[in-house]
Amino acid sequence: MWTLTKRVLPQHTDYAGVMWHGAYVQWLEEARVEALQAAGLGYAAMTTMGVDMPVVSLQLEYRHPLRHGDEVCVESRCSAQKGVRWPWASCFIRGDTVVAEAKVQLVMLRQGRVLRRVPSELQLVMQKLVRLGL
Numbered sequence: 001m002w003t004l005t006k007r008v009l010p011q012h013t014d015y016a017g018v019m020w021h022g023a024y025v026q027w028l029e030e031a032r033v034e035a036l037q038a039a040g041l042g043y044a045a046m047t048t049m050g051v052d053m054p055v056v057s058l059q060l061e062y063r064h065p066l067r068h069g070d071e072v073c074v075e076s077r078c079s080a081q082k083g084v085r086w087p088w089a090s091c092f093i094r095g096d097t098v099v100a101e102a103k104v105q106l107v108m109l110r111q112g113r114v115l116r117r118v119p120s121e122l123q124l125v126m127q128k129l130v131r132l133g134l
Contacts, residue, residue, distance in 0.1 A: 001132075002035040004074040008066050019066035025058070028090055028102055031076040039129040041122065050110050051119060053086065057105040064099040066092070072099070078129045084114050 004027065012023040032053075033043045046053070066072060076090040085105040092100040108115040108122075118126050 002031060002038060002076050004031040004034055004076070006030075006072050006074065008068050008070045008072065010068060012066075013068045017068040019068075019070075021060075021062070024060055024062075024092065024100060024102070027072075027074050027092075028058075028076070028088075028104060029055075031074045031090060032078075032088060032104075032106075035076060035078065035129060036125070039125050039132065041125040046122065049119070049121060051115075051122065052109045053106040054109065055104055056085065056107050057103075059103045060100060061102075062100045064094070064097060066094065066099055070094050080130050081118070081126075084108070084116055 006027055008019050008023075012019050014020050036043050036046065043053075071094070073093045074090055075093060076088060079087045079089070084107050086108065088102075088104040088106070090102045090104070091098050092102075108118065110119070
C-alpha cells in the first residue's frame with residue numbers, strides 16, 4: 001500500500017470551500033505515479049520506453065465532503081493484472097474517516113496497442129508494485 005498525504009488548498013475547492021470532484025482524480029493519478037516511482041520506475045521513464053498506462057475505468061464514491069484546509073491521506077493499492085487491465089483501489093482518509101473510495105482500471109499501451117503481457121523491462125517493477133500494494 002502507498003500513502004500520499006495532501007492538504008485541500010483553495011485551488012481544490014469550489015466557491016463554497018468544498019473540494020471539487022476533479023481534484024480527487026488528480027490525487028489518484030499523483031498517488032499512482034508516486035507508487036511507480038517508489039517501486040523503482042518513474043512514469044516519465046516508462047513513457048520514454050514507449051509505454052503508457054491510461055485510465056480506462058474510474059468509479060469514485062464520495063461519502064463525506066472535504067473542505068479547504070483538511071489534511072487527507074490517499075491510500076492506494078495495485079492488484080495483479082486481470083486480463084489486460086491493472087486494477088487500483090484507493091481510499092481518501094481524513095483522520096479516522098474514509099471520506100471517499102475509488103476503483104481505477106488502467107491498461108498498458110505501446111504505440112497505441114494494448115499489451116497483454118508486461119514488457120520484459122517492466123516486469124520486475126510491476127511485480128514489486130503488486131507485491132507491495134497487497
